[in-house]
Amino acid sequence: MYRALYRKWRPQRFADVVGQKPIVTALQNQIAAGRIGHAYLFTGTRGTGKTTCAKIFAKAVNCLDHTSPDPCCECEICKGIDSGAIMDIIEMDAASNNGVDDIRDLRDEVAYLPSVCRYKVYIIDEVHMLSMQAFNALLKTMEEPPEHVIFILATTEVQKVPVTILSRCQRYDFARITARDIADRLLFVAGQEKIELESDAARLIGRLADGAMRDALSILDTCAGVDNHVDEALVRRMAGVTDRTYLFEISDAIAARDSVTALEKIAELRQQSVDMRRLCMELAGHYRNLMLCGLPGGADLLTGTSPEEEAAYQARKEFPQAEAIRAINAFGQALEKMGRGTDQRIELELAVFALTQPQAAAPAAAVQPQQARPAAPQPFAAAPAASPPPVQARTAPPPTAARPVPPAIPQEAPPVQEARPLAEEVPPPDEEPEFLQPELRPAPQAAPAPQPAAPPRKAAPKEEAGELRPFPQWALVLADLEETDAMLISFLRGTHAYYDGRRVLFECSDAFRDYIRNNEDIRKKMKEAIYRTTRIRCGIGPYEPQKAEARGTEQPTIDQTLQNMQALGVDVAIEDQ
Secondary structure, eight states: OOOOHHHHTTTSSGOOOOHHHHHHHHHHHHHHHHHSSSSSEEETTTTTHHHHHHHHHHHHHSSSSSSSSSSSSSSSHHHHHHHHHTTTTTEEETTTTTTTHHHHHHHHTSSSSSSSSSSEEEEEEEEEOOOOOOOHHHHHHHHHTEEEEEEEEEEOGGGSSOOOHHHHSEEEEEOOOOHHHHHHHHHHHHTTTOOOOOOHHHHHHHHHHOOOHHHHHHHHHHHHOSSSOOOOHHHHHTTTOOOOOHHHHHHHHHHOOHHHHHHHHHHHHHHHHHHHHHHHHHHHHHHHHHHHHTTTTTGGGOOHHHHHHHHHHHHHHTTTTHHHHHHHHHHHHHHHHTTTTTTTTHHHHHHHHHHOOOOHHHHHHHHHHHSSSSSSSGGOOOOOOOOOGGGGGSOOOOOOOOOOOOSSSOOOOOOOOOOOOHHHHHHHOSSSOOOOOOOOOOOOOOOOOOOSSSOOOOOOOOOOOOOOOOTTTTTHHHHHHHHHHHHHHHTTHHHHHHOOSSSEEEEOHHHHHHHHTTTTTHHHHHHHHHHHHHHHEEEEEEHHHHHHHHHHHOOOHHHHHHHHHHHOOOOOOOOOO
């Protein structure tokens, strides 16, 4: 059976690992000095060699040949590990075994001695997929494992791993492999596989792989399946990328404000089955190169370009950097919208049209911020509603001003200041409220005070927590979460919310209530969504209607209690003392 190139040419020794020399050197020194740790964490992007180095390390610490920190790959231990016949090296996929029961089984197996090897090595791939309960079950075992156990954790999203796990591991960050190192490795593999790979094609694959050796070998494998002679044109066709000449033609048309020519080039590329998202990324990188060429020595920062392309960029070194930055931002926004599921061709064409016709795109950009603001603040979004004060109350008099002149003497009214939304006049609460059901009590009723000629009105005080009322802006919050956070909207879709002046209480299940109570990041996202759509900064919490109804129940009076006791036949005597 045919084996894919990335499997066949996976490194078997530390010497075969490409682009990770600092990490390889550190691991070799630990093995040579006998200072082997009990837990390691390998993190980095895909295809950089995390799992490969973990397997090589597992072979090296158990190899029978102690003359070198590299595994010999000839002894029984090394051959058994490569073939999977030795069960002391356990590779676990946390994406499919992420429950607490799986970790409990692992914890029970740790106590048993290895059958053949010196060390029992547990390689947990994609460890960030473990549940919080599974992480907690693993904590104590990772802190003080038996002498014969080594843990190697691999992940692409280290920020999702709890700090309690990170503090128990030696961390190694795998860097992206450079395009030059990938190209050199591909030329070596192609020579061994009798594949005619051109140097330009190897450099192009190295650029397309984005630092991942596995992706580069997969692209080479795909191209070799079409033709044994792999050139740059074949790589572009199979990878769905555009010829670099088209990038220059599109940028030249944009610089000349020629919308028709630029859009025709995009339509032509689409007809050739070029991926629009990939083309958008290529255009952003193209303008990045144009921006760098305008800097002294910026041409040295160009990566993955041919000599012909470098000459073309040098010919355009006078390209305005402001235009390049504007184009990068436009294509970046188009990529972001493409990720939301919108039509990729339309988004790319809109970006090009906005660059070629800035006067047509400017009005839409100017209207957008006004539409994003809430239409009008609700009465409970700020201070209690009151009748508009007289114009004189808007402007503060000088500190030395005398008392107001009687109305019989006419005075010229001061200029009226521009009105601001109430939600901005009242500063929101800064303190972090407790994540508990707020106390439900009727809104305070202030006694009406006489209206003398009072001094100018100051900023309204913060509204105290009072009676719960429906929160009509909740629909805006849900619409915002629909576009920005698919996970949160799955729990909150179709719910209602209430507001008491300080907290927004939303309907949710018991499971989501417990989850959000223990997750500060989720609470922060919800507060940001509420402030982004309503300009209200407040606390949040779950709505519990049963408690609200219980607190709203009226207590029976003394007369009602006496009547009920008499109806039951109880003799009641009332004495007046």
